[in-house]
Amino acid sequence: MPWKVLVVEDEPLEREALAKFLREGPFEALEVRTAADALSFARTALAWEPQVVLLDIRIPGGDGLSTLEGLRDQGFGGKVLVLTAYDVFEYAQRALSLGVQSFLVKPVLPDTLYAALRKVLDQLDRQGEEEERHRELQTFVRDNRGLVAMAALTELVLERTDPEAFEGVFRELGLPPDRPCHLLGVATLEAFRPSRGLGTLRFLEAATRSFEGGLVIPWHRSSTLLLLPEDSSPQAEALAARLLEVLGENGIPGNVVFGGTVRTLEETRRAVQALEEGLDESLLGGTGRVLWAEEPQLLPEDRPPGQEQGWSALQGRVFEGFRNGDLAQMAAGRDELVRLLERACPDVELSKMLVLGLLGQVCELLLDLRCDLGAVKAWVRRQMLNILAPNNPAGLHSILVQALEGAWTIRASSQDEGAQVISQAMAFIRERYDEVTLEATARHVHVSASHLSRLFRKVLRCRFVDVVKETRMDRAKALLAGGSTVRDAALAVGYGNIAYFSTLFKQTCGVSPSEYARSPGA
Numbered sequence: 026m027p028w029k030v031l032v033v034e035d036e037p038l039e040r041e042a043l044a045k046f047l048r049e050g051p052f053e054a055l056e057v058r059t060a061a062d063a064l065s066f067a068r069t070a071l072a073w074e075p076q077v078v079l080l081d082i083r084i085p086g087g088d089g090l091s092t093l094e095g096l097r098d099q100g101f102g103g104k105v106l107v108l109t110a111y112d113v114f115e116y117a118q119r120a121l122s123l124g125v126q127s128f129l130v131k132p133v134l135p136d137t138l139y140a141a142l143r144k145v146l147d148q149l150d151r152q153g154e155e156e157e158r159h160r161e162l163q164t165f166v167r168d169n170r171g172l173v174a175m176a177a178l179t180e181l182v183l184e185r186t187d188p189e190a191f192e193g194v195f196r197e198l199g200l201p202p203d204r205p206c207h208l209l210g211v212a213t214l215e216a217f218r219p220s221r222g223l224g225t226l227r228f229l230e231a232a233t234r235s236f237e238g239g240l241v242i243p244w245h246r247s248s249t250l251l252l253l254p255e256d257s258s259p260q261a262e263a264l265a266a267r268l269l270e271v272l273g274e275n276g277i278p279g280n281v282v283f284g285g286t287v288r289t290l291e292e293t294r295r296a297v298q299a300l301e302e303g304l305d306e307s308l309l310g311g312t313g314r315v316l317w318a319e320e321p322q323l324l325p326e327d328r329p330p331g332q333e334q335g336w337s338a339l340q341g342r343v344f345e346g347f348r349n350g351d352l353a354q355m356a357a358g359r360d361e362l363v364r365l366l367e368r369a370c371p372d373v374e375l376s377k378m379l380v381l382g383l384l385g386q387v388c389e390l391l392l393d394l395r396c397d398l399g400a401v402k403a404w405v406r407r408q409m410l411n412i413l414a415p416n417n418p419a420g421l422h423s424i425l426v427q428a429l430e431g432a433w434t435i436r437a438s439s440q441d442e443g444a445q446v447i448s449q450a451m452a453f454i455r456e457r458y459d460e461v462t463l464e465a466t467a468r469h470v471h472v473s474a475s476h477l478s479r480l481f482r483k484v485l486r487c488r489f490v491d492v493v494k495e496t497r498m499d500r501a502k503a504l505l506a507g508g509s510t511v512r513d514a515a516l517a518v519g520y521g522n523i524a525y526f527s528t529l530f531k532q533t534c535g536v537s538p539s540e541y542a543r544s545p546g547a
Contacts, residue, residue: 027054028146031075033066034059034108035084043079043108046135052142063087070096075103076149077142080125082109093123104145108133174198174252175242181294182301195290199238205255205288208296211268212248212304213279214312214528225249225277232271245488248304250297255286265315273313278528280307284318298475305478305490306463311525339365340383343429347390347436349476359429363422373418380425384408387432393471395445400435407431446470447484450477451492458496459519463489498533501526505542514538 030047034040040059047057058073060066063086070078080089093105105123110131126148127141177194196203213225226241229249233239239253253264265281272279284300287293296318303318339362346355362383366376391401408428415421449470454461466489467474481489497518504514515526515538530538 027056028077028149029056029058029073029075030077030079030142031066031069031073031103032057032059033061033078033080033084033089035061035081037061046138047142050135051139052146061085063089063092066092067096070101070103071099074101077145078103078105079142080105080107082107090123093125097123104149106138106141106145170198170240171242174200174240175244178242178244178250178293178297181290182297192290195293198240199254200240200252201287201293202289204238205286206252207255207261207264207286208284208293208300209251209253209261209264209268210244210248210282210284210300210304210318211251211272211279212282212307213272213277214247214308214532225272225275228271228275228277229268232268245301245482248301250300252287261286262315269313269315278312280304280312280314280316282307282316282318302463302474302478305488308490309462309493309519311520311522336362336365336379340379340386343383344386344390345473347387347432348471349473350436352433355429355433359426363425366422366425367418373416373421376418376421377412377415380421380428381412383425384412384428384432387429390471391432391435396435404428404431404435443480443484446472446477446480450481454493454496458493458500459517461493461519494529494533498530501530501538502534502541505538511538511542 032040032043032047034043040061044057044059047055058069058075060069062084066078066080066084066089069075078093080093082089084092086092089107093101105125106127106129107125108129108131126145129137129141173194177191177198181191192202195201200206211225211229226243226249229251230241233241233251233253236253237257239251239257242250242252244250251268261283265283268281272281282300282303284296284303285292287296300318303316307314307316339358342358343355343362346352346358366379388401388405391404392398408424408431411424411428412421415424450466453466453469457465463474463478467477470477472480478489481487481492485492497520501514501518504517505511509517511527512523515521515523518526520526520529527538530541534541536544
């Protein structure tokens, strides 16, 4: 399609010369029209919508810039090259304020006009390509909403990319921050297989089809996330109950976990992380249940105005940052601690005692993480000396910041921390397999439940619940081989529901518990 160029010039000879230059010159695919006064300029611009205007300032019926200003107010967005015999700074300044691309003083040489027009046409070409790519992206997102949402959520949860980079994608999908959504998860007993997994997705999509804008997102091996706009969905209890009913009607053993209502990208990230833990944990206690994920912890910017955290909560946040290896969380908690000390505890001796308590906790964690013992001892000695020196709050605050930075350096140098944490977690699971939970294991190894869940996937390439299930089944096989009844074996490894235990056993071992007990190799 040719670019449309409007020439606005009151001198007839010059107007025709410009039009002829554009039609017969080195430009391809230009459609040219002319206007001799302000009224015809305004009418043609609004009716024909040219992409480029060559505009003279002094024209009958008013000056060209005043007419352009009125057209801009009406939404005219064409690019403008001003041609004038008046080399006046005031005109140039006003033209630039109206988005004029070039200010050319007559007489304009053909090469100068060509260069200015070529630059504008190149901009229009690039703009057209960008608009086409945007339309293609919109079409792709609309046709593949579930897959796009899965990819964007994965990046968001893993924090590999700045959340702001995804804001446009989430808005295009009709998700937070554009639209508040209920977040739910469905955990099924078996890992997705092509036949069963796609069937499960179809059942869930059918169940949520009436919720305008809802998304069903495949997530990991045996779980599905659902984001359903708050304004088109029933209450959370009704949603969860309906999804559980769909699973039961279609013979799919599983649980439904409600993860809360999310309104921002940060809320969505934290809620999905918490929901992952709830989904994993839910299968340890059986299927056919509706559960509620723990509310994600509010960050300072999320708290209602006037609600301030005390020393213990902020100290806990710093400690959590150290446990999780989250520098941003640690630094944010540390900065709030310093501000709290400035406001609430001006007595430097009392502040020293509070700071010593926090540093003691950090020291214990560094030892638990098996950081270099020499480095920890040197850090402790240095802090004991430093903490005695300041006689004013400002000096103490500076020492607190330096102490935590030093501790972070030691923590970061810990060798293969992920493998160490997993090793400790595995030992705990083997010891407490009959009653173990993700939260209890995380507390034992001094990390958060979400961090431990991600470590299992990263280091062992499996879920926490899979490890517990395999550990329990190994122990159950030993008990059955030793003569225990199916009931006794189930209770011994933590399953009060015998039928559920039998289903898991057959899924893992290929035969039922009673068949295994009767087999010659048992």
